[in-house]
Amino acid sequence: MITLTQAKSLSYRQIIHGNITKNADGTCARYRVNGLVHTWKRNPSRVLVPLKHGLYDCGRLTEHNLHLFHLPADCPHDHPADPVAKTLQLSLILTPNTRT
Numbered sequence: 236m237i238t239l240t241q242a243k244s245l246s247y248r249q250i251i252h253g254n255i256t257k258n259a260d261g262t263c264a265r266y267r268v269n270g271l272v273h274t275w276k277r278n279p280s281r282v283l284v285p286l287k288h289g290l291y292d293c294g295r296l297t298e299h300n301l302h303l304f305h306l307p308a309d310c311p312h313d314h315p316a317d318p319v320a321k322t323l324q325l326s327l328i329l330t331p332n333t334r335t
């Protein structure tokens with residue numbers, strides 16, 4: 236769940252997680268903010284965040300689907316926020332020690 240305030244404070248190229256869609260390894264699907272965050276002065280309950288997922292999928296985060304996303308910092312699935320760090324951890328585990 237992302238709050239309306241959090242959605243309004245998103246910035247260009249920031250990554251958020253999807254609650255429903257999963258990657259093949261079970262981690263949350265990542266969506267990237269793909270443009271300017273739209274807000275309305277005369278209707279503060281509205282927000283529109285353009286999102287991109289994968290190579291071709293584009294979508295929008297609005298006040299109606301806030302419950303379908305969460306911030307990486309609030310991830311309930313306890314994935315590392317940075318996938319590169321996860322890969323490095325894995326390679327450290329999987330690399331055999333050749334110095335014996």
Ligand SMILES: [Zn+2]
Nearest residue numbers: 252263310311
């Ligand atoms: Zn997540």
